[in-house]
Amino acid sequence: MxxxxxxxxxxxxxxxxxxxxxxxxxxxxxxxxxxxxxxxxxxxxxxxxxxxxxxxxxxxxxxxxxxxxxxxxxxxxxAKDTHHTLKQIAGNAKAAIHLEGEYNPNLTADTVQWRKDDGQAFSQGGFELQGNQILIPHTGLFFVYSQASFRVKCNGPGEHTTPLSHIIWRYSDSIGVNANLLSGVRSVCQRNYGDAESKIGEGWYNAVYLGAVFQLNEGDKLWTETNRLTDVEPEQGKNFFGVFAL
Known part of the structure; x- marks a missing residue:
């Protein structure tokens, strides 16, 4: 080849x-x-x-x-009876706490004392009252509310008195500092007396109500601060503090 x-x-x-x-x-x-x-x-x-x-x-x-x-x-x-309505709504929630309060200087001199086992107060779903503070059991949306009622003795026309104030405070590890969650202020003794001298010395009744929805975290702590504690109404149902899950 x-x-x-x-x-x-x-x-x-x-x-x-x-x-x-x-x-x-x-x-x-x-x-x-x-x-x-x-x-x-x-x-x-x-x-x-x-x-x-x-x-x-x-x-x-x-x-x-x-x-x-x-x-x-x-x-x-x-609602006309806010206290009863809030207690009723909270009672229908899976997790809720509703507290009754009064000022007793023999127990504490600087705040309203809250109770979970008196009157219409109750707690369920993991809420706890520790050191006069509400402990949040889990993360979620909550309706937070409180009311402080006052009866102030007014002396006469033109009197200048310290306004009433009521505050709900929050502490969260995510924030790291005390935060003003809700607050309210009311003026007192502003009635027009005119010539009705008989009205002088009457008790001026007023209430500071707070309530709103918040996103809270597990372990958050809520508490209140109230001024003019000696003027806080002692009648049952006039002062309350609560939280319920949404």
């Missing part, structure tokens, strides 16, 4: 096997890049779908929460 002599044209084309191997390598690289691109696009689509699903769930959940809260808040706003 005669040998094959390479022609000048063959020399110019170069080795046939080198062209084939290079083409295969380029095709594999192209496919690998295409698969990586598809993977990135798939992950992006899944993330977008998850975000849309989360947003939809939150959007659907918000009206439900509002529907659950509105009847309770409407009852509360229109």
């Amino acid at each position: 005669e040998g094959y002599a390479m022609t000048p044209e063959d020399m110019e084309r170069g080795p046939v096997y080198n062209t084939t191997v290079t083409a295969v390598a380029e095709e594999k690289a192209s496919r690998g890049w295409l698969w990586r691109l598809c993977g990135v696009l798939l992950i992006a689509v899944l993330c977008a779908a998850a975000a849309l699903l989360f947003a939809w769930c939150q959007h659907e959940r918000l009206p439900t929460m509002q529907d659950e809260m509105e009847p309770q808040l409407e009852i509360l706003i229109g």
Whole structure:
């Protein structure tokens, strides 16, 4: 058999096997890049779908929460006996605490003393009263409320007296400092006496009521601060402090 002599044209084309191997390598690289691109696009689509699903769930959940809260808040706003209404709403909650209070200088000289086992007071669902403070049992939305009632003896027209104030304080590890959660102030002895001197010396009755919804954390502590403690109304049901879960 005669040998094959390479022609000048063959020399110019170069080795046939080198062209084939290079083409295969380029095709594999192209496919690998295409698969990586598809993977990135798939992950992006899944993330977008998850975000849309989360947003939809939150959007659907918000009206439900509002529907659950509105009847309770409407009852509360229109209630004549706020104390009884709050106690009733709190009693229907899975977790709630409702405290009765009075000022007793023999027990503590600087605050209203709260009790969970007197009158209409109660606690359920993990709420605790520790050191005259309410301990929050779990993280969530809560309705926090309190009322301090006062009876001040007014001396006459033009009298300038210290306004009544009632504050709910919060301590949370996430904040690290005491925070003013709710506060209210009322002026007293502002009645127009005129010539009715017989009204001088009457007891001026007023109450400072506080209430709002808050996001609280497990372990948070709530307590109250009240001024003019000697003027705090001693009658049962006039002073209360409570929290219930929503």
